[in-house]
Amino acid sequence: MTRQPLGAVLFALISVSTALHLLGRGMHRLGRCAVPECTVIFADTSRTGRQRYCSQPCANRDAVRRHRANRMVG
Template sequence: MHLNPYGEYAVTLAADLANRPPDSTGELVDRCVDAGIVVDFPVTDDDLADVLGMLDRWSAIADATSDEDRAEQVNLLLTKASAYPRLTNHAGDGWHLHYRDDQQSLAGVLEALFSVGTALHLVGRGMHRLGRCALEECTAIYADTSRNGRQRYCSPKCANRDAVRRHRAR
């Protein structure tokens, strides 16, 4: 049985898609499949536009300036996206929980996955563990899955660039 397919993997996929939005429905499907999402339902071109809109709403969680605001943004997504949890073995690879209704669109599946996954990530690891890169010219979103919970940059490249800048300023 999968303990939790939501949380870390869902929030890192959401951040990846928000940072590098897919250009086509095919690319969206490929990236979802590469991330381990079973796409065993029809996908249409409407899914791409719906996912891009949902990612804008999801990005508001990363931009929240307080725990209360962040929780409010997550709750807005949860209200729209999730259903009562249910056990499933739809792919034949082990029992796990779904927080969505069956027969949804890819956009609906991702919205449920990202809203529940983000909620689990934030309450399980800390409300501060999602944000925008601290490098002034970078706007990428990061999901902090580090051991110490002090991530401030989207990548080591940005962290190093900022460290060099601070060093030279001294």
């Protein structure tokens, strides 16, 4: 048996439990934030699985951006 620092063992355990947690929810529910300049990858925890943004501020920002784009068009 190899000796490992306790921190490394804990980190490995946490990584595994996080991975299992994600698997339980479904890996296909990992999504990228719909805001182009935001690169956050989030785990969709909504019931519908239709979460598009990593956070509410991003959702608001994209709503404002789309609103402006619509005004430019017509």
